[in-house]
Ligand SMILES: C=C1C[C@]23C[C@H]1CC[C@H]2[C@@]12CCC[C@@](C)(C(=O)O1)[C@H]2[C@@H]3C(=O)O
């Protein structure tokens with residue numbers, strides 16, 4: 294069992310064919326391998342809701358932020374935050390660096406290609422093998438320092454990228470720690486209840502991955518999928534999107550709901566590790582990204598998880614005779630490995646008495 298997240302995919306390498314690295318700009322018609330099947334809930338244009346429902350927007354400076362967040366976590370598993378304290382120029386600079394990266398010629402990007410058993414670098418989403426059709430997107434994953442891959446992309450000019458990424462990660466780490474205490478606070482959990490948050494309660498040992506995503510303009514957007522439905526394996530994910538729509542979340546009883554970009558706002562979604570920690574009180578949210586005909590869409594996901602070696606299990610304060618723990622304990626590295634193997638059955642695979650009581654995980658309903 295690997296002890297660091299950079300090693301988690303050694304046992305589940307992804308081997309890609311050359312044709313999975315599509316030069317999107319040169320394609321005038323959607324190739325069959327990218328055309329998703331109709332009459333399937335995953336079909337991109339099976340968009341939802343006629344009801345006027347929208348993902349909550351939370352002002353982090355508002356005195357009621359904690360209460361509103363509790364409600365958002367219980368009913369949505371996703372919300373947007375404003376007044377979050379991350380300087381706007383850092384957000385802009387990061388999106389600009391992402392745009393530059395994906396604008397490089399394909400042969401240059403392939404110099405930084407993710408290796409089959411690796412986690413960092415350029416390539417298709419890690420979950421791609423679980424879908425029959427290919428996705429209309431490209432990604433660049435950063436775990437730890439971006440230096441090695443940045444040098445491959447820009448041999449003489451990599452420091453600008455690295456500086457911006459370092460700064461972005463620093464801001465995200467700070468914000469993620471604050472968000473954790475708000476989310477946990479809304480469950481009545483305080484610093485004494487979570488020793489692994491560290492002596493200062495700042496989650497200093499937390500692990501994270503940064504994922505840059507690009508969704509090029511697409512000649513046939515109604516039949517193409519940018520990123521297939523999934524939940525994140527995280528505690529929480531902080532997502533920055535450029536000014537182009539595409540993110541959708543699956544809400545129980547409502548269907549697919551768009552999460553429109555709001556200038557300066559960040560999207561927060563709850564992941565599988567938080568579902569375990571909260572003993573299912575808060576659930577991870579299934580989401581996907583669709584594409585459009587005219588505009589490139591960019592997003593940057595900060596995938597935030599517990600320290601590599603910490604065993605995560607339902608917080609004792611949230612369990613009792615009436616609500617026994619429904620998940621066994623698991624480290625993030627073990628969980629990421631399970632996800633690589635079982636994908637949307639990852640959570641069920643660590644569930645205690647998986648189906649005996651008839652309870653279902655939210656993930657059992659997708660795909
Ligand atoms: C730390 C993580 C979290 C990973 C795996 C590993 C590195 C890359 C992350 C993503 C990023 C894109 C969506 C996702 C679903 C994917 O395909 O790769 C994520 C996945 C997960 O949340 O499971």
Ligand SMILES: O=C(O)CCC(=O)C(=O)O
Pocket residue numbers: 504506520525532534539540580581582591592594
């Ligand atoms: O691009 C998006 O809006 C979603 C990206 C995403 O879900 C991810 O990177 O995990």
Ligand SMILES: [Fe+2]
Pocket residue numbers: 523524525530580594
């Ligand atoms: Fe995601």
